[in-house]
Amino acid sequence: MPDSPDAVREFEARIAAGETIEPKDWMPDRYRKQLIRMMSQHAHSEVVGMLPEGNWITRAPTLRRKLGLLAKVQDEAGHGLYIYCGTETLGIDRAELVDQLLAGKAKYSSIFNYPTLTWADIGAIGWFVDGAAIVNQTMLAKASYGPYARAMVRICKEENFHKRQGYEIMATLSAGTPEQKRIAQDAVNRWWWPSLMMFGPSDKDSPNSAELTRWGIKRKGNDELRQRFVNLTVGQAVAIDLVLPDPELRHDAETGNWHFGPIDWDEFTRVVHGDGPLNRERLAARQDAHRAGAWVRDAAVAHAAKRAAAADAVAKSAAA
Amino acid sequence: MPRPAASSVGRPIAVTASDSTTRSALVQFLLRLGDDRLVLGHRLSEWCGHGPILEEDIALANIALDLVGQAALLLDLAGATEDAGRDGDALAYLREAIDYRNVLLVELPKGDFAFTVVRQFLFSVAAYYQLEGIARSTQTDLAGIAAKALKETRYHVRHAGEWVIKLGDGTDESHARTQSALDGLWRYTGEMFQTDAVDAALVGAGLVPDLTTVEPRWLAQVTDVIERATLTIPAAGYMQRGGRSGRHTEHLGIMLAEMQILQRSYPGAKW
Ligand SMILES: [Fe+2]
Ligand SMILES: [Fe+2]
Ligand SMILES: [Fe+2]
Numbered sequence: 001m002p003d004s005p006d007a008v009r010e011f012e013a014r015i016a017a018g019e020t021i022e023p024k025d026w027m028p029d030r031y032r033k034q035l036i037r038m039m040s041q042h043a044h045s046e047v048v049g050m051l052p053e054g055n056w057i058t059r060a061p062t063l064r065r066k067l068g069l070l071a072k073v074q075d076e077a078g079h080g081l082y083i084y085c086g087t088e089t090l091g092i093d094r095a096e097l098v099d100q101l102l103a104g105k106a107k108y109s110s111i112f113n114y115p116t117l118t119w120a121d122i123g124a125i126g127w128f129v130d131g132a133a134i135v136n137q138t139m140l141a142k143a144s145y146g147p148y149a150r151a152m153v154r155i156c157k158e159e160n161f162h163k164r165q166g167y168e169i170m171a172t173l174s175a176g177t178p179e180q181k182r183i184a185q186d187a188v189n190r191w192w193w194p195s196l197m198m199f200g201p202s203d204k205d206s207p208n209s210a211e212l213t214r215w216g217i218k219r220k221g222n223d224e225l226r227q228r229f230v231n232l233t234v235g236q237a238v239a240i241d242l243v244l245p246d247p248e249l250r251h252d253a254e255t256g257n258w259h260f261g262p263i264d265w266d267e268f269t270r271v272v273h274g275d276g277p278l279n280r281e282r283l284a285a286r287q288d289a290h291r292a293g294a295w296v297r298d299a300a301v302a303h304a305a306k307r308a309a310a311a312d313a314v315a316k317s318a319a320a
Numbered sequence: 321m322p323r324p325a326a327s328s329v330g331r332p333i334a335v336t337a338s339d340s341t342t343r344s345a346l347v348q349f350l351l352r353l354g355d356d357r358l359v360l361g362h363r364l365s366e367w368c369g370h371g372p373i374l375e376e377d378i379a380l381a382n383i384a385l386d387l388v389g390q391a392a393l394l395l396d397l398a399g400a401t402e403d404a405g406r407d408g409d410a411l412a413y414l415r416e417a418i419d420y421r422n423v424l425l426v427e428l429p430k431g432d433f434a435f436t437v438v439r440q441f442l443f444s445v446a447a448y449y450q451l452e453g454i455a456r457s458t459q460t461d462l463a464g465i466a467a468k469a470l471k472e473t474r475y476h477v478r479h480a481g482e483w484v485i486k487l488g489d490g491t492d493e494s495h496a497r498t499q500s501a502l503d504g505l506w507r508y509t510g511e512m513f514q515t516d517a518v519d520a521a522l523v524g525a526g527l528v529p530d531l532t533t534v535e536p537r538w539l540a541q542v543t544d545v546i547e548r549a550t551l552t553i554p555a556a557g558y559m560q561r562g563g564r565s566g567r568h569t570e571h572l573g574i575m576l577a578e579m580q581i582l583q584r585s586y587p588g589a590k591w
Contacts, residue, residue: 054369061582061591063392074381293372299490
């Protein structure tokens with residue numbers, strides 16, 4: 001049954017008045033669908049994002065770095081879990097969402113399809129990828145859907161910590177030996193542009209933007225957020241003597257913004273559609289873990305059933 | 321979560337020069353405790369991103385964090401006690417396999433999830449009773465680390481124990497995998513309770529209480545859980561040993577090659 005125009009009008013009035021929508025409230029079917037899409041993509045991104053960084057846990061160069069990275073990747077798993085739970089408030093099972101990911105039907109942030117080649121990539125990811133996520137999620141913390149907004153508030157605190165940790169790794173490398181400096185600059189060269197792509201295509205080319213904005217899910221446009229990220233990051237790069245790989249980067253006195261060069265949207269489209277360096281490997285890693293863990297999940301279910309049956313039998317014999 | 325500031329470590333240990341035997345025994349003892357935790361924490365961290373369910377990615381990473389955190393404190397204290405200019409990182413990243421002092425149990429590859437949780441259970445129960453004793457050490461830095469580790473280990477025992485029961489008493493497949501893990505691991509458990517001159521020197525100096533009661537308490541608790549898991553304790557047989565004196569399996573060298581690569585490739589660099 002299509003949503004009644006009156007109900008939609010009333011819903012949009014609530015959004016316009018800045019009210020928060022909660023799971024039990026009425027919402028248009030499209031609103032629910034858009035949120036499920038967005039939130040599950042976000043949750044998948046947290047989980048797939050564990051892979052490139054997890055790649056360096058066993059090679060972290062000091063005990064402190066090992067603990068820091070392990071804690072960060074653990075946080076990302078927590079974010080994934082938390083956002084899956086938030087998505088479930090919209091009436092869909094986490095198992096179904098995970099199946100969509102494993103079947104290759106769901107998207108996740110394309111940046112995680114790039115490889116981590118040196119230890120410096122761990123710094124660059126924290127600095128750029130978590131940094132970009134903060135800009136995006138600070139905006140989402142004001143989203144009209146309560147469970148999503150609250151999840152973002154909580155998660156953003158940890159992302160801030162991740163960003164600082166990543167930046168500190170980069171600062172240390174940049175001030176280190178010439179070889180350390182070289183891997184730091186190389187990581188910046190490889191991660192900068194994909195990080196700018198994380199905000200998505202220009203709003204005029206972004207099919208979902210208008211609807212998401214009208215319903216208060218997104219409060220700012222992709223280009224605006226991207227610009228904010230660039231403005232924040234330029235000075236940070238200068239401070240640790242690393243060069244952002246963009247010859248067009250210059251300060252625009254009129255707008256106060258840092259002007260940046262054109263983004264290679266062909267690359268973005270190619271990676272989104274499956275031809276990034278590691279799309280297949282990332283998906284295969286998730287599928288392998290899921291397949292290898294099937295007997296564990298089955299065992300937990302079987303054991304819980306046995307326990308329930310035993311408790312039942314005790315209750316019956318007590319009643320008899 | 322970063323490593324807690326090592327405020328209590330790094331200062332000279334109160335043993336006099338005439339105590340050089342005690343001092344070197346204490347260094348060895350700290351290396352044993354630290355290496356056990358570093359190697360097992362490393363093995364657990366290999367699961368990160370590949371667990372059977374997201375909740376276990378989190379739980380195993382959590383235990384790995386506890387163990388590597390304990391190792392960092394213990395190895396820093398070992399370095400300070402040794403007083404030869406080595407800190408925890410130097411001990412972790414610049415020693416050869418033959419210098420590592422962990423039990424063989426912890427260096428075996430992570431195996432399947434049953435192998436991982438059975439090993440964790442067997443280790444954590446022993447660790448729990450050991451730490452309970454060590455927390456009463458008259459060496460206050462060591463006692464402090466042990467007291468903190470004891471709290472963490474209580475959770476490790478519970479988490480791994482619950483999984484042993486779930487898997488043992490789950491499906492036919494999980495039962496078979498868990499029994500097979502137990503059978504494969506059993507011959508490596510004896511080394512956890514082996515004592516030698518190092519322990520004797522520390523007990524004699526009153527630094528560490530006598531830990532000979534750990535094994536019977538370990539066996540009682542392990543037997544209880546194994547029975548509830550409908551599994552069978554393997555028949556007694558030869559117990560593998562060698563880790564405490566640097567005689568390891570082939571797995572440790574490969575693990576260290578991976579773990580130490582950056583420190584070995586960039587000598588003297590700061591990270
Ligand atoms: Fe995250
Ligand atoms: Fe995120
Ligand atoms: Fe993060």
